[in-house]
Amino acid sequence: MVSPRVVLIGPPGAGKTTVGQLLATRWDLPFVDTDEVVSRDRGQSISDIFVAEGEAAFRRYEEAAVRSSLNGPGVVALGGGAAVQPWAAAALADLPVVFLDVTIADASGRIGFDTSRPLLAVNPRASWTRMMNERRPAYETVARWRVDTAGRTPEQVADAIEALA
Structure with a gap:
């Protein structure tokens, strides 16, 4: 069975998509962002989706996107x-x-906390x-490695991941 070279997890603003795209380019592998898969498929x-169908429906779509993304080569970024x-x-x-891992200061600078993120709207x-x-314990449990992104450029974060994976 073929599996991803690396799976990136973390909260909104951690840089999963940006770093994932960098790694995929460096390694000449496909890149999959599961939120983009859900959005494209729906x-x-x-x-x-959150407004029209609710979070439970989104989570069902997300699970299908994640499971299919984990069955192939590449770099996969999971939704937060x-x-x-x-x-x-x-x-x-x-x-x-x-x-x-990211601090709120770095996350806010990256995503701006706009209304496009439904769980952060209020x-x-x-x-x-x-x-x-709430999520940190789960992130730490499922991750093999933790990379601190504080004060680092996407290239520096990608370098740190390359040293691990």
Whole structure:
């Protein structure tokens, strides 16, 4: 069975997509962002899915996207909430998972806490902090490695991952 060279997890603003694209280019591998897969397959943005169908429907679509993405070569970036879902630990077991850890200062500079992120729509900074506190144990449990992104460029984060994977 073919599996990804690396799977990136972490909260919104950790740099999963940016770093994942860099690694995929360096390694000449395909890149998959599971949020983009869901959005493309459903023909609407993640925010629109949340509004029209609710979080439970989004999570079902997300699980299907993640499971199919883990069955091929490449670099995979999971949506921020995927790694904390009940099915995730088993799906990610024995895979090269990297938790991109980020502070709220770095995350806010990267994503700006705009309304395109449905779980951060109300009081974004407080919501992000609460979300990170809730998700951190799961991120740490499913990850083989943790890479701190604080003050690092995407290239420096990619370099750190290359040294691990």
